Amino acid sequence: MILRVLAVLLVFAVAPAGLAYEPAEVLDDPQLEERARALSAEVRCMVCQNQSIDESSAPLAKDLRILVRERLVAGDTDEQVLDYLVARYGEFVLLRPRVAPNTYALWFGPFAVLLLAAGLAFRYLTRGRPHGVAEGGAALSDDERAQVSRLLSEAGPEK
């Protein structure tokens, strides 16, 4: 979309041509390489617009990809690699923000919305039910009678 292009433009402004993730970077150990790819997808290319270093063709992303692999070869765990990157570049480098007091609202917000909405829906569903159900045989109000006649007048095959 034209809108997204702004983002893409920025990427290309920084990194003319080229593709992410070059053959020369690939590690010999396939297991280690797989971990490197998975980690790369979690690390932000900081000069790009919302791209991981795995996707980006920017020189910085390439440096970071190599750095990640160096740390892995040196025997770091995934967590240690990320810690190392955060120590150097700050939390900004993580595409999956850590669960910390300043991200509680981020991580739990959506589920809080779900619970809140569920609570409201429950209240709505149970509102006045004993009343409505118990008086099943009560006379119809004007509105209800009008609705019945409307429904009858448009009765069709639909369920």
Next chain:
Amino acid sequence: MIPEIGHFVLVLALAVAVVQTALGLYGPVLADARLMYMASRAAGLQAMLLALAFAALTYAFVTSDFSVTNVYENSHSAKPMLYKVSGVWGNHEGSMLLWILILAVFGAGVAAFGTNLPDTLKARVLGVQGMIGAVFTLFVVTASNPFIRLDPAPINGTDLNPLLQDPGLAFHPPFLYGGYVGLSVAFSFAAAALIEGRVDAAWARWVRPWALVAWASLTVGIALGSWWAYYELGWGGYWFWDPVENASLMPWLAATALLHSAIVVERRGALKAWTVLLAILAFSLSLLGTFLVRSGVLTSVHAFAVDPERGLFILAILVFFIGGALALYAWRAPSLKLGGVFAPVSRESALVVNNLFLTAATAAVLIGTLYPLVLEGVTGEKISVGPPFFNATFVPLVIPLLLLVPFGPMLAWKRADAMATAQRLYAAAIAAFAVGLVALFVVDGAPILAAVGLAIGVWLIAGAAVDLAERARLGRIPLAQSLRRLNGLPRAAWGTAVAHAGVGVLVLGVIGVTAGAQERVALMAVGDSLEIGPYEVVLDAVTAQPGANYQADRGIFTLRRGGAALAQLTPEKRFYPVARMPTTEAAIRTTIVDDVYIVLGDLQTDTTSDGAQQWIVRAYHNPLQPLVWVGCIVMVLGGLLSLSDRRLRVGAPVRRRANRVPASTAAEVTP
């Protein structure tokens, strides 16, 4: 001269929009049918004037009139004609002009097709619609004018961003805006209903077709954008949880929720206040999307500060409409009468649950998109929220919704039997389990989650089929009778089934490509081959290929499977000299079950031992990828089927109470 005419009619359209607002909102207060009738005519006139302005800008682009700044900055005489035309909306100013044009066309649509609307409601809808039009046209005239001249006129233009010179993208903005702006009608109906103080089944029946049009258009727009990203950006991905993508996904989710809750208002008279709120929220999210994308605030808070005029203008519009509508809602919604009562297990409840999860999913996208902005604004801390976050929050919120979808249409209104419905769905459940098991055991090393995902996709498709079969009483009455019943089903029932099946197809595609995509990157010299999935690609040659306004290196690959040549693939690496930008054109071979995707990369400086040139080549094998687009198309077809339902075309039943305008006055001006 032509651009001046465009400029003039643009200003005229602003004046007409102001008149439309005044007549539409004040006419009903005076109960003057003539004023209200004029609001209708103003809506038509406004659309015509903006169409003229748009035509004038298009003319400037087509004739490469570089004395117009906008044309100079976004076009070039050597550009192919399709992109000269699509360049009209391939830039900020032109796209905002398209935005207000589509807005006015929707307004004119309400005026033209809303013949069965009560006069006061129609006038108020057009009044609100006119107000949105007036404010945004004011924005275009003052802060984003596409008709500004340049003196002296340059010899040639600076070209449209090459990434935008693409057929998929040429039609992406009109559809996307059709969705964004189409939701304005639902918003105007909501605001008008609040002013009138009544929401009933008839209201829902009038809103639904507009919401459906907007939803279908938005679906097409998002799918086109995603398709474009897939083949043009050359990363093999189709959805990146980019803030700009999220900006379009949020209104889509809200519109989806609105379509469903409006059904409850229409059929059962319940959920009125919530539906009105959803209509407001859906368009508010569209406005938010426009603001996020147009203000540059997403690129960086600092980019926003550098050129704050446009951003602040749109922010003010945003606050005005969202704040105003919510205030109106808070004031008037309590006066809306509560609707029909229903049991916790019923079609109504199913639709409430649908809304619950869609709302939470929208919240996840909204929070994830805005959180970095807000946190930086409040504490100065910079964090990133990327795809891993959305996969961890959005996906778990959507899965329960998908699991429940087949139940919804099969539950009875008011009070349903959950066990009986579950029993009727056993065939769909068996099909889903079977596919899941097959995936687990037949496909080598398929992860359990992928098998579950595929099972969910099949569950949705089979569930839709079971719904139709149940309605036709297939197997319980003679086949011919069943077919007759099937034929006689309301289109809306077909629409529901088809759209839900479309979601299933989309899920299959997403799971297939997420779990099964393979990527290979290699250095290749001519004659080398590379294995990818069940295929093999051989590099036959790399040739220079001049284009209309670019130069390209074209790789010629042969795609083989089991020794047999299947196709020739020709990815290109293009360079646009005017814009000084390179682009990649991936070569994609699509079958219904998979894509092979090849990107030609850079020529390497070091050669092989015998001196041959080497190229970086990326190849992907994306199983089920085509189903992502097919699923979207099927969903849109479902929406269109529903739109063609007789109930919506014939229009609303007679309202319970008479209109406020005496029939005699109304009759005088009826054309």
